[in-house]
Amino acid sequence: MNTxxxxxxxxxxxxxxxxxxxxxxxxxxxxxxxxxxxxxxALKDIPPNEPVEFSTEHLGKWDTSLISFLxxxxxxxxxxxxxxxxxTLPESAHKLLDLLPENPPQPPPPVRQAFAPVAAVGQFxxxxxxxxxxxxxxxxxxxxxxxxxxxGRGMMRxxxxxxxxxAAGPAALLIVGVVNFLVGAILAFxxxxxxxxxxxxxxxxxxxxxxxxxxxxxxxTAIIMAGRTGGAYAARISTMQGNExxxxxxxxxxxxxxxxxxxxxxxxxFTMPLLYLYGCLIGMLGGFCVSYIMLHVSPLGYxxxxxxxxxxxxxxxxxxxxFVFGSFIGLTSCRIGLKAGRSAADVGIAATKAVVVxxxxxxxxxxxxxxxxxxxxx
Numbered sequence: 001m002n003t004x005x006x007x008x009x010x011x012x013x014x015x016x017x018x019x020x021x022x023x024x025x026x027x028x029x030x031x032x033x034x035x036x037x038x039x040x041x042a043l044k045d046i047p048p049n050e051p052v053e054f055s056t057e058h059l060g061k062w063d064t065s066l067i068s069f070l071x072x073x074x075x076x077x078x079x080x081x082x083x084x085x086x087x088t089l090p091e092s093a094h095k096l097l098d099l100l101p102e103n104p105p106q107p108p109p110p111v112r113q114a115f116a117p118v119a120a121v122g123q124f125x126x127x128x129x130x131x132x133x134x135x136x137x138x139x140x141x142x143x144x145x146x147x148x149x150x151x152g153r154g155m156m157r158x159x160x161x162x163x164x165x166x167a168a169g170p171a172a173l174l175i176v177g178v179v180n181f182l183v184g185a186i187l188a189f190x191x192x193x194x195x196x197x198x199x200x201x202x203x204x205x206x207x208x209x210x211x212x213x214x215x216x217x218x219x220x221t222a223i224i225m226a227g228r229t230g231g232a233y234a235a236r237i238s239t240m241q242g243n244e245x246x247x248x249x250x251x252x253x254x255x256x257x258x259x260x261x262x263x264x265x266x267x268x269x270f271t272m273p274l275l276y277l278y279g280c281l282i283g284m285l286g287g288f289c290v291s292y293i294m295l296h297v298s299p300l301g302y303x304x305x306x307x308x309x310x311x312x313x314x315x316x317x318x319x320x321x322x323f324v325f326g327s328f329i330g331l332t333s334c335r336i337g338l339k340a341g342r343s344a345a346d347v348g349i350a351a352t353k354a355v356v357v358x359x360x361x362x363x364x365x366x367x368x369x370x371x372x373x374x375x376x377x378x
Contacts, residue, residue: 007060008034011069013042019051022073025058030065038073043080051083056090067096075103135331141257142265142331148258155258164267168229169274175228176221176275177282180212183220184283187211188290201295205302206309208287213314214373217279219366222325225268225275226358230333233264234354237337238347246338256338265330272326273319280318317378321369328365329358 009026028035046052070086070093077084086094148154191207237260240246249256284306291297333354340350 008032009036009065011036011038015046019053020046021053021055023055023058024066025060027060028062028066028069030063030068035065035069038069038076043076043082046080046082049083051085052077053085054088056088059090062090062093064096067093067100070097071100078102131335135335138257138261138335139265139327139331141255142262145255145258145262146266149262154262155255156262157259160259160263161266164263165271167232168225168267169271172225172228172271172275173278176224176279179220179224180217180279180283181286183216184208184212184286185290187216187283188287189294192291192295196295201291202297202301202305204287204291204295204297205284205305208291209284209306209309210314212280212283212287213310213318215366215370217283218276218318218321218325219362221272221275221279221322222329222362223359225272225326226329226333226362227355229268230329230358231351231355233330233333234337234340235347235351237334238340238350241338241340242342242344242347244342261331261334264334265327268326268330269323270326272322276318276322277315280315313378317369317373321366324365324369325362328361332357332361 007026009028010024012023012025014021014023043052070089074084074086074097086097089097145154145156149156187208188204191204192201195201195203195207237246240260246256249259288297288299288302291302292299336350336354336357340346
């Protein structure tokens with residue numbers, strides 16, 4: 001068979017004296033989509049003791065599609081009890097065929113999961129406690145790294161800290177300001193509708209100030225940072241995990257807690273109280289705009305009523321709450337990024353999980369702080 005190497009892949013079975021010859025010709029490229037099949041019935045007329053050999057004189061370029069074809073031919077020959085000689089194949093194809101098993105591995109049988117709610121609850125509890133322990137250990141390592149850095153013995157790079165501070169601070173001012181302004185305006189609008197019935201319009205300033213300082217500014221800012229910065233941390237670290245950069249750091253003996261986690265956690269822990277204070281001011285401004293337009297409250301009266309409604313301990317409690325929120329978002333996001341898989345899909349999963357865990361965790365922590373504030377009388 002005189003075929004040029006530019007032809008489509010072909011095979012031809014030709015009986016000869018004391019043997020059967022399989023002639024391979026053409027280019028066997030899987031991307032072309034022209035790889036022929038080998039029917040199992042093609043070997044049924046070959047005598048059991050007659051060998052089958054290959055002729056590759058006219059074989060052109062080939063890739064794994066040829067190996068797949070030969071592997072299928074070898075299985076059919078084994079089932080038909082026909083001797084198949086692959087010595088005349090190219091050496092590289094011979095080596096690849098030697099690496100393949102005789103039969104394709106069988107998929108494992110599906111595991112049937114019994115309905116065991118108690119075991120599921122117990123496993124969930126153990127997994128949750130394990131994650132709490134891992135996050136606490138990461139926090140302790142980050143704290144030790146921060147102390148070592150302050151003493152000049154740490155391995156944290158200043159450029160990483162400054163980059164994270166910029167991403168978590170100045171770059172977030174716009175979205176934090178817009179959200180808190182709208183929240184303050186909504187609180188003033190809802191409060192003005194009710195307070196106007198009792199001729200207590202001026203107390204809208206107290207309502208907005210207390211709500212923003214005590215709850216809304218800290219919680220809304222933390223939710224924004226969980227969705228904006230926490231997801232970015234998880235995506236960044238999971239991408240490094242997929243690119244084996246985390247493994248490279250561990251091989252070189254560079255602690256991941258100091259090199260990656262510490263700058264991220266410090267950036268959020270430092271910027272969250274400042275963003276909280278910024279959110280309070282912007283939220284009060286939003287409340288003033290609505291009060292001035294709807295209730296015609298004077299700027300001086302609104303300012304005086306706001307100052308009278310806000311003792312200093314409210315800001316102190318808000319600062320502490322914001323610091324805890326920022327540290328929690330940073331630690332959980334880094335933890336989720338470190339335990340993510342190595343594929344591209346795992347990056348998206350890690351980012352989504354970090355956002356969900358951050359938002360739910362912030363709301364749960366805020367409930368704990370509300371109980372603490374009630375106990376200590378703030």
